[in-house]
Amino acid sequence: MRRSGFPPAFTFTGDHWDMTADAGHAAPGGDALPEDRFLDREESWLRFNQRVLELAEDPGLPLLERVRFLSIFASNLDEFFMVRVAGLARRMATGLAVQSASGRQPREVLERISTVTHELMRRHAACFHEEICPALAKEGIDVLRWDELAQTEQERLRRLFRDRIYPVLTPLVVDSAHPFPYISGLSLNLAVIVRDPERDGTMFARVKVPQLLPRFIEASPNRFTPLEDVIAAHLGQLFVGMEIVEHHAFRVTRNQDLEIDEDISEGLLQALERELLRRRFGPVVRLEVESSISPEVLEFLTTELGIDDNQIYRVDGPLDLAGMAAIADLDRPELKYPPFVPSKEAIADDAGxxxxxxxxxxxxxxxxxxxxxxxxxxxxxxxxxxxxxxxxxxxxxxxxxxxxxxxxxxxxxxxxxxxxxxxxxxxxxxxxxxxxxxxxxxxxxxxxxxxxxxxxxxxxxxxxxxxxxxxxxxxxxxxxxxxxxxxxxxxxxxxxxxxxxxxxxxxxxxxxxxxxxxxQTSFKRLLVAPHSLRSGLVLRIEREVEHHRAGRPARIRMKCNAIVDEVIIDALYRASRAGVPVDIWVRGICALRPAVPGLSETIRVRSVLGRFLEHSRVYAFDNGGDPEVWLGSADLMHRNLDRRVEALVRVTDRSHRADLIRLIDLAMDDDTATWWLDGDGTWTRRSAAKGEELLDIQTHLVRSRRWRSVDG
Missing domain, CATH: 3.30.870.10 (Endonuclease Chain A)
Incomplete structure (x- = not known):
């Protein structure tokens, strides 16, 4: 059973929510907020993934954890293109895309995404080749290309190819009788140019790299090679009697966001299953190729896939480093974070x-x-x-x-x-x-x-x-x-x-x-979206302004995964203009500009990334000396506040409230290892001065076992 939802309080214009639908959220008369007060959300997300990459680049972290962050960066970027970039491209194609809240036109957003992503992907590949691989080699773990393997290893992989790989491969040639094949999203492929000696002509063929086999094949203990290299070394067995002229790896990313009409008569399960099948056939939004690809093959691919130059990403191979997660999982505990056993003190084993x-x-x-x-x-x-x-x-x-x-x-x-x-x-x-x-x-x-x-x-x-x-x-x-x-x-x-x-x-x-x-839309101890959550938070932000003006304790603390909603951000700007201190601990996207003179001078934004994915949402208000603290599922995004059923619960236990506030304060402390956001959208990792040691909050909480010990 699925019922119709209730209308949100704001009007959706295609790319953001129209805040003018509620005059109560307008800035006070004559005190208009600047038009350029929002950072671009798409670039902010890319800067979040840049922070993930910086962890992979950090020589102070355990090596296999750096490998894992290298993998996470790649998988994050895949999802970003499948959902955010594809969604924007789809809206542009249908004429629904509008200027973003940051003031950028849709084409400008895509161009900026391309520029930033190209740079990050170059850094990602450089980290792999120049830092991760040499460091792994020193620990007896090698990621090698086919030509770097020993002869005995190549012989072993030849047997593996014959027994396990060759039977599942399907080479597809392109000629007058065989059209260019469909390339499924996130599949890794080999573009192969073959020559027929009898006809002296060349043809294009595509070989899909099987996704059910390991991304990196173990040639011998702790020595790995990309699966596509094994296939490329045996192309002669796939194209018998043909000359292999050249071959190159490529990969496409397609739109994989769901589009489903939930009012259709058939059951939702059946409709969703059908859409999942269709999702594999969405339009291409990114083409990844190895930098060694020839201009002729690249031109052929771009023509057949129907993509623009700014959708092409040339990187030093191998492609699809999300597969490095398997190497991060190797049983080498000395190269990972120390083992950690969660505390059972909250509810003792012998207690009901x-x-x-x-x-x-x-x-x-x-x-x-x-x-x-x-x-x-x-x-x-x-x-x-x-x-x-x-x-x-x-x-x-x-x-x-x-x-x-x-x-x-x-x-x-x-x-x-x-x-x-x-x-x-x-x-x-x-x-x-x-x-x-x-x-x-x-x-x-x-x-x-x-x-x-x-x-x-x-x-x-x-x-x-x-x-x-x-x-x-x-x-x-x-x-x-x-x-x-x-x-x-x-x-x-x-x-x-x-x-x-x-x-x-x-x-x-x-x-x-x-x-x-x-x-029912009103509750005693809950704030529930889409009816009361945004307005409830805005009300409490405005109440802090009143407390501050009356000389009572006033402060706003927020911990969330993302803050994008313009109404909430404007309320925080107004609170800052009134002098209310605002601390925001955000993991990912932040469209708010902190520390801007005359706009957000009292707002600080920090980010923590590390061993654990910071996922909790906590909203705390000093409330004139009687702190009010809420926790729950909602981030400060349009989708959470308008298109989801979310719930926050008010925490009433005095010690619980104090603990939550103290934890946020610890994360915001200048001596804690965090990233700091500047008003121009730049994130700077807080670096310890010589002889200084910064607190890693996650390591500290692991060592203290019970998080309530954060104050020592």
Whole structure:
């Protein structure tokens, strides 16, 4: 079941949301904000990926972790082109693209993306060749091209080619009877020019590199070569009797964002599955080629693919370094971050999870606090507890062998009422979510797919339990991250476990909103998008201005993955103009310009990247001396505030509020290792002076085990 969503409060113009739809958000009369007050969001994202690259370039990090960051940079860039660049190109093709909030025309945005990406890809390739490969070689790990392998290694790979690779290859020639083949997105290919000795003519052929085989083949222990090199060395076996004139690796990136009409009569699962098949055939937005490619072959490819010169990216091979993740996974613990075991102190092993949550709210911080013994345990114990009557949960992403899903199935089979709100359109997890939705339905769970036009992104779990005195009590989890046990070991997230009556009533009402026809939009302890979240945050930002003017404590602290929404940014600018200190800890995109005279002099923006992916969202306000702190699923982006169901919960425990504020303050401290954003959009990594040591906040939290120890 999927219902129509409610209209957002702002008007979508194709590339951003029209803020003039709400006059209450206009700047005070006569005090207009400058037109160039927003940084370009696409370039800001590229600068985020640049920070990832800087970690790969950092000789102070463990070597295989640098390899992993090299891989992450490549996979991040793939997704950026598949979604953001492809979306912009699609809007331009349909005439829907408009000037961005930063003032750039769509063509200017694409040109800037091309310029920055070319430079970053050159740095990425240079890091691989000049830094990573030599460092790996010193540790006995070699990434080699075919000609660099020993003869014995080549012989071994020849046998491997005959037995495992050759049977799955399909060379496709292009001639009058064979048109240029379709090149699927993110596939690695060889462009081969062959000559027929009998006819003395040349032909183009394409050989697709199999994606089910390892990206880098192990020629001998800890010595690897790209799979395409193995294939290229044996092209004569694919084109028997032909002369191989030249061959070059190439790779295309296509639009892979979903386009689906959710009002069609067929079921959403079937419609989504059909669109997933179509997604492989989207238009090309990037062509990657090795720098050694000949002009003739490159011209042939660009003509057949129908792309412009600025969509061509020539780099020193090998291409597709996302495959370096397999080398980062090598069993060389001395070349990785030290092992880390999450703390189990939040809920002791011998304590009943319901008894603990009844007694007090529990604030957990993953991965420093164990996900398994807290959030996962709540669902598993609820499934096994005969006193539990119902479990309701949202699932946005989860793992392939999810104990959460298994527990929900066990609960349904035990006769409990189980309701699961599954977001099928969680980007790039659609297939997995379809599979789990069907598995849950077959087990007897009530599966709901939320609203048409609104992704269900909030992280909520509700357990209804009959206590020993016969009363019903609600136990809730509201989190900032997905119910995904594997990523909970890698993503930094907060979660609140509570039996508070008001929170229970709010979460129950929100589930009724998601599964039924409730139109409730106001809650006691929740802010919910798309109805009240943006306006609720703006109200609190403006309240800090009032407190500051009255001489009361006023400060705004925010931790999020991205801040793009113009209404929120303008509210922060107005608060800064009034003198309110504003601290923003952001992982990725930031369209706000900090430290601009007359606009944002009191705003500081910092970024932390490292071992764990900073993923939590926390919004704190000094509120005249009675701090108000919120945590939840929502970033400050148009999609989160207008096109998703998001939820923030107000944290009421005094010590929890203090801990969250103290953590943000630690990240904003000048002696903490962070990147600082300047008003022109430049990110500068904070470097320690001679004899000075900066605090790595993630390492500090690992060592302190319990994050509440951040103040020592």
């Amino acid at each position: 999870v319901f008894a603990v949550i009844r007694e007090r709210d529990v604030l957990v911080h993953h991965p420093y606090d164990s996900f398994t013994t807290t959030v996962q345990r709540l669902i598993e114990d609820a499934a096994a507890d005969p006193r539990v009557l119902a479990i309701k949960q949202t699932l946005y992403r989860t793992s392939g062998d999810s104990p959460i899903v298994d527990a929900l199935i066990d609960a349904a089979e035990a006769g409990k009422q189980v309701v699961v709100v599954v977001e099928l359109k969680a980007r790039f997890d659609e297939r997995a979510n379809i599979a789990w939705a069907r598995k849950l339905e077959q087990a007897g769970c009530h599966v709901v797919y939320g609203f048409v036009g609104l992704k269900t992104h909030c992280k909520l779990a509700l357990v209804v339990r009959q206590e020993s005195d016969g009363t019903l009590r609600r136990y809730c989890h509201i989190g900032t991250g997905n119910y995904h046990p594997k990523t909970a070991r890698l993503y930094e997230d907060f979660g609140l476990l509570t039996a508070d009556r008001e929170v229970g009533e709010d979460v129950s009402a929100l589930f009724n909103h998601l599964t039924g026809y409730s139109r």
